Amino acid sequence: MKKMMLFGTVMLALTALTAIPSGYPGAQEVTVYSGNMQALNDLAAAEFQKAAGIKANIVRVPSGVAMKRMRAEKDNPQGDVIWGVSKVALMANADLLAPYKSKFSDLIDPLFRDPEHRWTGTNLQVPILMYNKKLVKEGEAPRKWSDLLDPKWKNKVAYSNPANSSFSFTVFTMMLHAFGNNEAAWKKMEAFLANVQVVEQSAMVPSNVEKGEFAVGVALEYMAARYVASGANVGMVYPEDGTAAQAEGAGIIKGGKNPKSAEQFVDFCNDKSFREKVIKEMFRRPARKDLDFSQIVPMPPLSQIKTMPGFVDTDYLADREKILTRIKDILLRIK
Known part of the structure; x- marks a missing residue:
């Protein structure tokens, strides 16, 4: 009887050991x-x-x-x-x-x-401009962020929701910085918002542009580069006025x-x-600085990409909620 009790005790202990919950060594x-x-x-x-x-x-x-x-x-x-x-x-x-x-x-x-x-x-994420070659000739594609203010792009630009996409928030504050980060700059950003159609996720932008649903998109470099490399009828532009890493x-x-x-x-x-x-x-x-990918994918080294002068993405961190609220208010008013 004692042997049976001892055996049962050992088996219970083994069962407990084999059922260690997540979080334990x-x-x-x-x-x-x-x-x-x-x-x-x-x-x-x-x-x-x-x-x-x-x-x-x-x-x-x-x-x-x-x-x-x-x-x-x-x-x-x-x-x-x-x-x-x-x-x-x-x-x-x-x-x-x-x-x-x-x-x-x-x-x-x-x-x-x-x-x-x-x-x-x-x-590292690099914001770029992407366009559909069937809808936009290469010489007519926007070359700068400021080009997106032109009324000819009204409702033709895909831009992901900056409340959901940190990358889109960075693009917005980068443009705001380029225009002076003052009330006059906000007026220009209102013109930008008037031209874009907001989509909920950044991954939707390149797909929508490739399908021809939008002529132009504010996209992430790697997403656009994958479409270019696959032979899709799209082009990508590193803006002449600079971008961010x-x-x-x-x-x-x-x-x-x-x-x-x-x-x-x-x-x-x-x-x-x-x-x-x-x-x-x-x-x-x-992000590793010791990896050379120049022979693997059609993307230039970071050293060859012009960055926006004086822009530091974290400078706008403290005012993030205030900026997002103002963007939302503008969209509700003009759309």
């Missing part, structure tokens, strides 16, 4: 909130499983929505990592992130990582249930073999 999974396209999420999940033996549950969600979700869950976080959102969004929500110095941190320019290691840059990054959600797996995933995001695969398959410009 030995847990082999991580939940990632991602603003990336599903194709990249799928690639990352598969490659991370192979590299680390850890299952990545990657939840695709727009960056603005992801941050609202994290804040709503802060007392009981359901995610472990935030990935694929802008530097601006990460800085604005840094209180939700746990410090961790990635092993690849020193390969990232200090401009593209948090000095307190709450997030690290993974790739905005970091997207990854950070560990404070209080998440799988902190060790989260650290491994953040490191993996900048792993050399993974980044090279992402460049080749997804055209995503890496």
